[in-house]
Amino acid sequence: MSQGHHQSFWTKYIFSTDHKMVARQFLFLALGMAVFGGFYAFLIRWQMAFPNQPAPFYGAVTPDKYNVIITMHGTIMLFFVGMPLLNAFPSNFLVPLMIGARDMAFPRLNMASFWMTFVGAVLLIGSFLVPGGPAAAGWTGYAPLSASSEYTGVKIGAVLWLLSLALVFISSSLGGINYLVTVVTMRAKGMSYSRIPLTIWFLLAAAFTFFLAAGPVLAGAFMLIMDNVFGTGFFLPFKGGEPLLWQHLFWFFGHPEVYVLFFPTLGFCLDIIAVFARKPVFGEKLIIGSTIAAIALSFVVWAHHMFITGMNPTLVTPFAITTILISVPFAIIYVCMFMSLRGGSIRLEPPMIWVLGFLATFLVGGLTGIFLGAAGADIYLHATYFVIAHFHYTFFPSVFFGGYAAINYWYPKMFGRMLNKTAAILHFALTFIFFNCTFWPLFIVGMGGMVRRIADPSFYPQFSIFAHLNVFATISAMCLIASQTVFLWNFFYSMKNGKKADLNPYESNTLEWLAQSPPPHGNWGPKLPVVTGDPYEYSKPGESSDWKSQSSYKGDAIHG
Amino acid sequence: MLFEYLPQGISSFSGDIDNLIRFIYLLTGIFFFAFEGFLIYMIFRYRQKKGVKAQYGKGDKWTEVQWVVAFVAVIVCLDFFIDYKSTKVWDLLKVNRPVTDVDIKVVAKQFDWTFIYPDKNGSYDSADALSSYRELHVPVGKKIHVILTSKDVIHDFFLPEVRLKQDVMPGREIHAWFDTTQVGTYHIVCNELCGFGHTRMLAVLHVDDEKTYENWKVQLYKQMHGGV
Numbered sequence: 121m122s123q124g125h126h127q128s129f130w131t132k133y134i135f136s137t138d139h140k141m142v143a144r145q146f147l148f149l150a151l152g153m154a155v156f157g158g159f160y161a162f163l164i165r166w167q168m169a170f171p172n173q174p175a176p177f178y179g180a181v182t183p184d185k186y187n188v189i190i191t192m193h194g195t196i197m198l199f200f201v202g203m204p205l206l207n208a209f210p211s212n213f214l215v216p217l218m219i220g221a222r223d224m225a226f227p228r229l230n231m232a233s234f235w236m237t238f239v240g241a242v243l244l245i246g247s248f249l250v251p252g253g254p255a256a257a258g259w260t261g262y263a264p265l266s267a268s269s270e271y272t273g274v275k276i277g278a279v280l281w282l283l284s285l286a287l288v289f290i291s292s293s294l295g296g297i298n299y300l301v302t303v304v305t306m307r308a309k310g311m312s313y314s315r316i317p318l319t320i321w322f323l324l325a326a327a328f329t330f331f332l333a334a335g336p337v338l339a340g341a342f343m344l345i346m347d348n349v350f351g352t353g354f355f356l357p358f359k360g361g362e363p364l365l366w367q368h369l370f371w372f373f374g375h376p377e378v379y380v381l382f383f384p385t386l387g388f389c390l391d392i393i394a395v396f397a398r399k400p401v402f403g404e405k406l407i408i409g410s411t412i413a414a415i416a417l418s419f420v421v422w423a424h425h426m427f428i429t430g431m432n433p434t435l436v437t438p439f440a441i442t443t444i445l446i447s448v449p450f451a452i453i454y455v456c457m458f459m460s461l462r463g464g465s466i467r468l469e470p471p472m473i474w475v476l477g478f479l480a481t482f483l484v485g486g487l488t489g490i491f492l493g494a495a496g497a498d499i500y501l502h503a504t505y506f507v508i509a510h511f512h513y514t515f516f517p518s519v520f521f522g523g524y525a526a527i528n529y530w531y532p533k534m535f536g537r538m539l540n541k542t543a544a545i546l547h548f549a550l551t552f553i554f555f556n557c558t559f560w561p562l563f564i565v566g567m568g569g570m571v572r573r574i575a576d577p578s579f580y581p582q583f584s585i586f587a588h589l590n591v592f593a594t595i596s597a598m599c600l601i602a603s604q605t606v607f608l609w610n611f612f613y614s615m616k617n618g619k620k621a622d623l624n625p626y627e628s629n630t631l632e633w634l635a636q637s638p639p640p641h642g643n644w645g646p647k648l649p650v651v652t653g654d655p656y657e658y659s660k661p662g663e664s665s666d667w668k669s670q671s672s673y674k675g676d677a678i679h680g
Numbered sequence: 681m682l683f684e685y686l687p688q689g690i691s692s693f694s695g696d697i698d699n700l701i702r703f704i705y706l707l708t709g710i711f712f713f714a715f716e717g718f719l720i721y722m723i724f725r726y727r728q729k730k731g732v733k734a735q736y737g738k739g740d741k742w743t744e745v746q747w748v749v750a751f752v753a754v755i756v757c758l759d760f761f762i763d764y765k766s767t768k769v770w771d772l773l774k775v776n777r778p779v780t781d782v783d784i785k786v787v788a789k790q791f792d793w794t795f796i797y798p799d800k801n802g803s804y805d806s807a808d809a810l811s812s813y814r815e816l817h818v819p820v821g822k823k824i825h826v827i828l829t830s831k832d833v834i835h836d837f838f839l840p841e842v843r844l845k846q847d848v849m850p851g852r853e854i855h856a857w858f859d860t861t862q863v864g865t866y867h868i869v870c871n872e873l874c875g876f877g878h879t880r881m882l883a884v885l886h887v888d889d890e891k892t893y894e895n896w897k898v899q900l901y902k903q904m905h906g907g908v
Contacts, residue, residue, distance in 0.1 A: 184876040258873045264850060265833040271790065271875055357851025363834060364849070397726070403739035403748065428836070429847045430828075430854040433774040437767050444759045451755050455748050456739065458718060463735035465728045476723060483715050487708035494762055496769030497701045500843045503836070503871050567701075568685030569840035571871045575879040582840075582867055586685050659734040666733060 127641075135235075137227035138641055143213035144534070145234050147527075150204035151608075153196050153241060158601050160193035165558075169587075169594035171578040186575035187256035187272075192244070194259025195281065198381065199288045200241050202515065205523045206384040207292065207330075208233070211299045211323045213534065217632035218320050220308025220649045220671070222642045225301040233295040240287035247280040255281035258573065260374075263355030263366040267347040279348055282341045289334045289341070296327030308631070308671075310651030315670065317630050317655040318401060321408065322387025326380045329415050333380075337373035340366055364429060371422035379418050381515065383411070385522025386453060389475045391655075392529055393457060395628045396472035397464030398666050400656040403456040410449035417446050427495050428502050436495045443493035450486060454479075465659070465666075469626070470544035474525035477552050478517045485513030488563065503573070506566025512559045520551070524607070531611075532625050536637040537618030543610040550603035557596035561589040627667045630655050634673045649673035687840045690866065690887065692859050694843040696769045703765060707758060773844070777857050780825035782818065788828070788835035788848045791877030793868065797897065810900050814883040819893040820863050828854045836872035839885055847872060860887040 136142060159177075166173075167181040174180050181189065212230065216223055224230045247254035254277040257266035261281070269275035303316070303324060343354040344366065353359020355366045394401050401407070423431060423439040457479065466472065488510040491497050501507065524547075531539050570583050577583050577590070624633035631651070635643050649671040659666045682705060689698055726734075739745055785796040785804045795816045799808035818824050828837055830850040838845045839858065846856045870881035888896060 183879050187873065187876060187878075256876070262834055262873070265873065265875060271833050273876075357849075363851070398728075398734040400736065400738045402737065403745060405740065406745065406748065428845050429834075430849050430852065433770070436770060436774070437763075440766060440770070441760075441763050444763055445756075447759060448752060448755055452748060452752055454715070455751060458715075458722070459739060459744075459748070461719075461722045461726060463737065464722075464726045465732060465734040466723060466726050467728050468723075476719065479719055480716060483712065487712055490708055490762065491701060491704050494700065494704060494766035496697060496766035496773075497704060499770070499773060499845050500697050500701070500840075502845055564682055564684060567682050569687050569867075571838065571869055573873040573878065575876075579879055579882065580869075582687070656738075659736050661736055 135231060137223070137231050139212045139216050139224045139227065139230060140534070140639060142230050142234050143209050143211075146204040146208040146212060146237070149234075149238060149241065150201050150209060150523075153200040153204075154604075156245065157193055157196040157201050158604070160189045160196070162598060162601055163189050164193060165594040165597040167575065168577055169591045171576050181575070183575035184253075184256065184273075187258070187573075188254050190573060191255050191258055191261075191281070195244065195255075195285070197515070197519070198259065198377070199285065200237070200244070202381045202519045203288065203292060204237065206381055206519060206526075207323070207326055208237070208295055210319070210384055210388070210526055210530075211295065211327065213530065214319060214632060215299050215302050215323065216306070216643060217533070217635055217639060218317050218630055219303055219306065219311050220631050220644070220651060221302060221306040222644060222648070224298050225306055226298050229294050229298055233291045233298070236287045236291035236294070240284040240291070243280045243287070244284040247277040247284075250276040250280065253277050260370060261344070261366075263344065263347070263361075263363045264357070267344055267355045267361075267363075267366075269348065275348065279345055282345050282348075286338060286341050289338045292327075292330055293334055296331050299327050300324060308648050308651050310671075311631075312651075315651055315654055317387075318390040318404070318407070319384075319387035322383040322390075322411070325411050325415060326383040329376045329383070329418065330380045332419065333373040333376035336369045340369035364426070364431065367426055367429060368422070371425045372419070374425065375422045376415070376418045378514070379414060382518045385478065385518045385525075386411075388522055388526045388529070389457060389478060390460070391630070392471050392475045392525055393460045393464075394656045394658060395529075395626050396467045396469055396475075397461050398467070398658045399460055399464045400654075400658060401456070402459035402462075403452075404656070407453055407456050410452040414446065414449040417442055417449070421446060424493055424495075424498075427498050440493060440495040444490060446493075447486070447490065454483070454486075470539065470541060470548065471525050471529035471626075473545065473548050474521050474528060477548060478521035478525065481513060481521065481552070481555065482517040485510060485515075485517065488513060501566065503571060504566040505562045505570045505572055508572050509559045509562035509566055512562075516555055516559070520555075524548070524551075527611070529626075530632075531614070532621030533632055533635070533637050533639070535615050535618070536621055537614050537616075538621050538625065539614045539618060540610050543606055547603065547606040547610065550606065551600065554596045554600035554603055558593050558600055561593045565589050565593075624669075629653070629657060629667055629669050631670055631673075634669065634671060644673075647673075689841060689843060690860050690862050690864070691842040691844070692861060693769070693773055694841070696772065697843045700765055700769050704762060707762070773858075774856075777825070777855065778823055780857055781822040783825045783827065784816070784818075785827045785829070786816075786837060786848065787831065788837070788870070788881075789831035790833065790875050791870070791881040793870075793881070793883040795883075807905075808901075810897060810904065812900060815886060816868060816883060817886045817888055817893055817896050818860060819890050820860050820887050823857060823859045826856050826858070828856060833874050834872050835870050835874050835881065838869045838871035839866065840869065841866040842885070845871060863887045863889055863892075 166175040252274045265271050346352040353361040355361045421443045424443040651671050653670050657668045787794040795812045796804045797810040799806045828848040830848045835848040842858050844858045866885040868883035
């Protein structure tokens, strides 16, 4: 391998094929796009609490702008924050390090995958500059609204939105191939499948699920582009098309996609719980079996987004049953996580606190899904703010609590320095409080019948009775967004000024902690680590120490 | 607390939907407190203490996992119980349409609602068919059959107080039914993003007694036919 050789600025930082640099690029892209996504969230909440008053830093949120804002908020948060932060960034950084490889199997494919996502992001943000403005048909882009400019006045923007999504789908598929091939072919000696840490298993589960799901929606995206550009009528009923087809293609992808944004967090949580509770993961086989069951089920639940579309109503019941059955595998995984804590010696370090916060909040998202999966209850609750509250209670904990847990945990390995612990805990406390204060009231608002995606609540006098809840949620959301500056300060300040990190500050067993912090190009010295143990051998009876690394590899040997 | 602002139900089935939601609320509420309580208990009970080593256990023995299996069995039973209750409500409202008393065609377009009442022969196209703009009048206690269709994009016919929600698709006619139990003025909302005017796509539901309803129809007929 070519560690230590001279690299120009361009090959080192921009068109890099080093998995750690690509990982950083994805991380910074996610953080940058989160600024846009967060700003749109602020505008949405502003308009719901203070309708038609000019929003700070923006101006009046008119209905046409509002539709653009909700479309962009959803698209950015899912595809340009969630996926880079939970899939691309950790997969790129951790896969080679945790299995003892020097880099990805296809480093140039890896670079291509980042730059495709980057171009996608540029197209999406650039669509603000084209005539007609950006896409405005919601992040789900339901046809026929999204299929013809006569309904929205948006033409180029809609096509750019679809191209941008197509690029992310292709980029993520390429990334997924890379992670899978790397794990299958490049594991260090002794790294049998049963010794692969759960973080890697869950990242692979996410990549595999994405693979299976992305094909149909990618085809759908190109059909929608053709409807818009070449005047075909795949989704236009007046040309013989079928609008529900888009919803089927979209949600066939959409529900597995939810797990693509959830599995990585499960992996981080399990690894972090083992390290900070000093215990082996409870029921590893049960967890893997449940995950396979969840993947299988995730492909036969998609119509629960479509109960009231007018699809055959007798077909609704089987979908409601599969949907509610999803609670079984995730209940098993949850119980296994709780059992992994039980009897532990819990160290309340920042990564662990984020994981505990995730467990506490995601539970609400999981339980409220049962309301919506029960078709009879969904008749009333569908597309109300109850749904908004529900899926923010799943996505926010998964993407942000999980993402922050991962960043806090692996930061010392990425940058060789520790994050400031006080700031990290303060950031958690503020985020936890204001997240709950933002979305908890929305359950009540939704149960009160407030519908989502309305641009101007002042047209709805019946909603004025819970206006105070909307104001409370908005002020909390503004505090939630403001609290993230604590993280940004900590992240950038500690990069230069943080306490120097030990190689293995948490006394963790997995391989990445044997590499230098940060690991050099090529990760390991002249010799690769040889794996001799399981990843979760903590507090084994009869051992003097409460941990035992997976390998006796000496990181010091690589100096010079 | 969750139900503080739940609109008052005004149909024969609104109570069934509300009870289903309350039932799920009760069940999930129990699980919520059990799990959060257990989590908080463990954080305090098992915090790192000097000289105390964590208990080693991988959960790969039957004695360790039998409680998980028992718990899963409970969850599966509860799941099917929820499915059973939910399907009853769903079938009542969406699958088994009863014999109805009044037919009304609902035509949605960007960004309006038109309600068409058929003539004596059941035709919606004849000159005698009544067409009401943004105002739906129904006689109280009667079972109403609505035929929903859209002229452009997808809309959604949401009557919060009735607890009825049904998407309105272009290119097809969707049949739905509802009834009402008390007179009054209620809301009709479009609940599917349909373009920049979506937020204004509102209508009013008037539940009238039989006499008011018939009078309104006569008045509407006069309006449409120049007072003949």
